[in-house]
Each structure stands twice: as structure tokens, then as C-alpha cells.
Amino acid sequence: MTKDNFYLTTPIYYANSTPHIGHAYSTIAADILARYHRVTGNGKAHFLTGTDEHGQKIADAAQQAGKAPKEFCDEIVERWKMEWKSLDISYDQFLRTTDQYHEQAVQQIFFRLREQGDIVPGTYEGWYCRNDETFWPESKLVDGHCPNPECGRPVEWVSEDAWFFTLSKYRDRLIEHFNAHPDWVRPASAWNEMASLLRGGLEDLCVSRVGVTWGIPIPSEDKTIYVWFDAICNYITAAGYPENMDRFHRLWPADVQLIGKEILRFHTILWPAILMALKLPLPKLVVANGWITMEGQKMSKSLGNVIRPAELLETFPLDAVRYVLFAQAPFGADFSFSEETMLRRYNAELANDLGNLVQRVLAMLARYRDGVVTARSSGDELNAEFDETARAVRDALDAVDYRAALQAIWERVGGLNLYVEQAKPWQLNKDANNALLDETLYNLCEGLRWIAALVYPFMPHTGAAIWNALGQAGVPGDRWEDTLHWGQLDPGTKTTLPPSLFPRVEHQPSAV
Ligand code: MSP
Numbered sequence: 001m002t003k004d005n006f007y008l009t010t011p012i013y014y015a016n017s018t019p020h021i022g023h024a025y026s027t028i029a030a031d032i033l034a035r036y037h038r039v040t041g042n043g044k045a046h047f048l049t050g051t052d053e054h055g056q057k058i059a060d061a062a063q064q065a066g067k068a069p070k071e072f073c074d075e076i077v078e079r080w081k082m083e084w085k086s087l088d089i090s091y092d093q094f095l096r097t098t099d100q101y102h103e104q105a106v107q108q109i110f111f112r113l114r115e116q117g118d119i120v121p122g123t124y125e126g127w128y129c130r131n132d133e134t135f136w137p138e139s140k141l142v143d144g145h146c147p148n149p150e151c152g153r154p155v156e157w158v159s160e161d162a163w164f165f166t167l168s169k170y171r172d173r174l175i176e177h178f179n180a181h182p183d184w185v186r187p188a189s190a191w192n193e194m195a196s197l198l199r200g201g202l203e204d205l206c207v208s209r210v211g212v213t214w215g216i217p218i219p220s221e222d223k224t225i226y227v228w229f230d231a232i233c234n235y236i237t238a239a240g241y242p243e244n245m246d247r248f249h250r251l252w253p254a255d256v257q258l259i260g261k262e263i264l265r266f267h268t269i270l271w272p273a274i275l276m277a278l279k280l281p282l283p284k285l286v287v288a289n290g291w292i293t294m295e296g297q298k299m300s301k302s303l304g305n306v307i308r309p310a311e312l313l314e315t316f317p318l319d320a321v322r323y324v325l326f327a328q329a330p331f332g333a334d335f336s337f338s339e340e341t342m343l344r345r346y347n348a349e350l351a352n353d354l355g356n357l358v359q360r361v362l363a364m365l366a367r368y369r370d371g372v373v374t375a376r377s378s379g380d381e382l383n384a385e386f387d388e389t390a391r392a393v394r395d396a397l398d399a400v401d402y403r404a405a406l407q408a409i410w411e412r413v414g415g416l417n418l419y420v421e422q423a424k425p426w427q428l429n430k431d432a433n434n435a436l437l438d439e440t441l442y443n444l445c446e447g448l449r450w451i452a453a454l455v456y457p458f459m460p461h462t463g464a465a466i467w468n469a470l471g472q473a474g475v476p477g478d479r480w481e482d483t484l485h486w487g488q489l490d491p492g493t494k495t496t497l498p499p500s501l502f503p504r505v506e507h508q509p510s511a512v
Helices: 021-040 056-064 069-086 100-115 167-180 188-199 227-232 245-251 261-277 309-313 318-327 339-369 381-398 402-423 425-430 434-455 460-469
Strands: 006-009 045-052 093-096 119-129 134-136 156-165 256-260 286-289 292-294
Touching: 006 021, 021 045, 021 256, 021 286, 021 292, 021 309, 021 318, 021 381, 045 069, 056 069, 069 093, 069 309, 100 119, 100 156, 100 227, 100 261, 156 261, 167 188, 167 261, 188 261, 227 261, 256 261, 261 286, 309 318, 318 339, 318 402, 318 460, 339 402, 339 425, 339 434, 339 460, 381 402, 381 434, 402 425, 402 434, 425 434, 434 460
Parallel strands: 006 045, 006 256, 045 093, 256 286
Antiparallel strands: 119 134, 119 156
16 A cells, blocks of 8 residues: 555546647656666556546537537547557556546536535636636736637636635645655756746635536536546546545655646646645645746647657657657757757767667677677676766756766767777777777777666667567566676677668658
8 A cells, every 4th residue: 555656646637638749748758667667666657647538628528529418529539549659658547538537527626615604605706718628807908808728719608606716715824835845846947937827816616517528527416527627627536536545645745747837837736736635745846847848838729839759750750759859959948959959969869870870880789790799798887878868867857857868878879989990990990809899899898888878768769679689588678677787798698780860861750
């Protein structure tokens, strides 16, 4: 009954559309962390993702498609799952908010909070944006329209009997939590923004809807549960709350909750308040990713400026997309992404730096030593450099800093390329300087073995291709503690030449 898993979550995505690279970005981010924790932790990571399927927005989309909401979602969800498969997302659990266990658990949470006086009756009157499923204070409206720049639709005046979650009651405890944990929301700018929102005061939140029929019903009433209340609870219902408390205690609290910065308010104010009301521990860390932008605007379906992952995969290998998305900007910052960026970084850092290195080293080993790993070498300073890099990668990924991890690995890639140039194995071969040639080839192969393990969380295919080419079995670097020690590549191991990992892309990709 004690926690024995690294539990990490993505937002659950609205089932009214299919993924673009913005959604892919946050899901790949979680995948990298999950893979990292599987090879460095106790092997146990629980990676949750899923779909947010209730609410007016989804009902409207279904109606437009001429389908019943559930039937509509069933079809869309298959598309999300296929997309995640094509991006090699290793989720452990996919929750749909229409899953029966989730619906029942949310009803139980709602009842419990109502019984204990955390959900109370009242009347709701206010401006409501149907598209964003959000109530907006009059002061925030822009000419009577939704203030969300991605939406801007007219808002409606809504007046109804309603249930309220007593969010305001938790303000002091939330402030205390923020003050005691200046690191629990990252980046720091997100922590600051939410802390100042809290200081400005909190209103109770309406958590029922009269007019919205596509939602979790409140039994014996004509109301449904507000979709954000329903959705936000997914992180604990997925873990088994409240029916399977054994499983729940093995998972909760979440170690990392990854979200987009536009939903910080729900995840760092509403969500912890609900958890406090349920007397449950809060997530250890909430990290907000920035937006992928195009010409300065957030990439989003409503703005119609999206790139689909499949479009990129027509031109580039999957791992290249995974690499460039995370090499491009520090996590948390907005960044623009374009075909030019992808092409430039692909050819420079992947085709040239890593791809060529692997081909060159293994081709030389094939030519000079029949592809058989030479006598073990101590590696000298290479050994120390790789130790240092592994530490840097771990520190970076523990801090959810993807770019820093990639930079540290690429320093070693650059280092090995330089080593080839300086050691000149072709010259050593020509001079029949066999001892030095063996040593050089060993160091290069062993360096590649480390690189395979270190890139694996980001680039599982590439890691596996290098690992297998080096005659190693299983997942690259499985249990870093055991495998990342210099000299584990056994002399005599038969290597093979992998197919080119990153063939140069010369043309401007037309698909994107
Ligand atoms: N359903 C809610 C979340 C509920 S969580 C309890 C939702 N869904 S969404 O489909 O709009 O997906 C939102 C998430 O997708 C964002 O929080 C973010 O992680 C990701 N992204 C969507 N567009 C993005 C970009 N342009 N750039 C980066 N991430 C983006 O909100």
C-alpha cells in the first residue's frame, strides 16, 4: 500500500478534434519522462493520458457530424490512440471520461464533497462561453465576447440553480502551500502568475450545469457535473480512487503533472483545492509547457494554423521529430516551429552529427576488425566525460529540462566526432598501429553504447538501432545504474552496420 511508482500525467485532450503537434508535444514530453524513469527508477512508471469527452463543445461537434456524442467520441478516440501509436507513446493507461469507472468515481467525489459541505447550493448567474466551457466575469469580456484570444465568440448570460464548490474556503491553505513549495509549479513564471492570482482572491466555482445534457448526471436532478470538475478528477479516478484504494496508494500523489500553460488555473488552484477537500496529498510537481506558435500565434485548431504529426512523418523519421521538438526551446517557453527549423536541425544535428558518427564508427570496425569489438580500453578521459554527461542528463531530466539533457548528450556526440578526427583510425590502420587502433575502436564503440542509452528516452528507435547494432540485447541501457559504467561492451561482441539512421533530406519538404 505504499507508493512504488513514478506517476505522471498529461492533460486529457478534448475529443472534438484530432491531435496536432501541440498535443503531440505535451504527450511526447510525458513519454520521454516515462521512459527515463523506467530505465533509471525502480522500473515502474505509470504514464496516464486520455480524452476529455463531456460537455457542450463535444456535444455540438457530434451534432455537426450527425452522430450521437458517444459514437462520435468512440471514433475520435481511435484516431488519438492511433496517433499516439505512430509517435511511439508508451502510455500505461488511457482514460476516457466516458469510462464507467470514471463516471461513477466522479459522482462519488461529488457526493462526498456535498455531504461534507464543500459543495453547496446556490444560484449561478453570469457570462458563459460555451466553446471554452468557462464562466467569465464581466470585467474580463472583450466587447461582450469571450476574452480567450483563441476563441473570441459571443458569451451567453446564464442564470440557474446550481451547486458550488467552496473554492474560496481553500484560499489560505493554497497560499500556504504555494509559499511552502516555491518549486511545485514550474516554470517560476507560472508559479508567480498563479500565486498572484491567489492573492487577488478566489470565488466559489459553479460545478453543475442545467442546460448541458452531455455530461455526468447528478442523480435525481436535472443537472450534470461541470466538465472541468469531471475532467480534473481523472488523475485520481484513473489511479483507482475511491474504489481501489490499494492501487491508488501505490500511485498517488502524482510525481509530475504536465499541462499546457493555458490550463494552469485549473491545475494549480481548483485541483489542489479539490484534493485538500478530499484530504488527499497534492501532486509533487506541476509543469506547464509553453506553446508551439506559428507566426507568433498559438498553434490551435480554432486558429486553423496546425501542423499534423503525420505531415512531418512523411519526410522525417519519428525520432527526428521527437528530437527537434525538444532541442528547440527550454520547456515552459513558447517557441515557433517551422519546416525550415526542422530541416536545418535534422541535417545538422541528426544526419551529420549523430547519423554519420554511427555509420563511420561501425563501418570502420567492420572494415578493420570484421565488425568484432576489440580489446577493452579504459577510455581515459572519455570515461570521465561520459560519467559527467550521464549525471548532467539525469539532473536535467529530474528537473524536466529536456533541452539541457539533449545539449549534454550532443556535447558527447560532438566529442566523439572530434575524437575520430584526431585519432584517425584509417591512419592507424595504414600504419598497422594495431594496439592503438584497437583502443580507439573500442572507445568509439563504447561511447556509442552510452549514447544509445542516453538518447533512448527521447529517441527510442535510434537508441535501439545503435544498441542492437552493437550486439546488445533488450532496451537500450535498461537500468542505467547497471549499464552506464565504462567498459561494459564485451570484447569479441559481433556488431552489425545499421541502415542509415538519418538519411539527409535535401529538398524543402513540401508536405509541411
Ligand atoms: N481537455 C482540456 C484539458 C483537461 S485536463 C484535466 C484541454 N484539452 S485540449 O485538447 O485543448 O489540450 C490541451 C493541451 O494540449 C494543452 O494543455 C497543451 O498541453 C497541449 N497543446 C495544445 N496546443 C498546443 C500548442 N500549440 N503548443 C503546445 N502545447 C499545446 O485543454
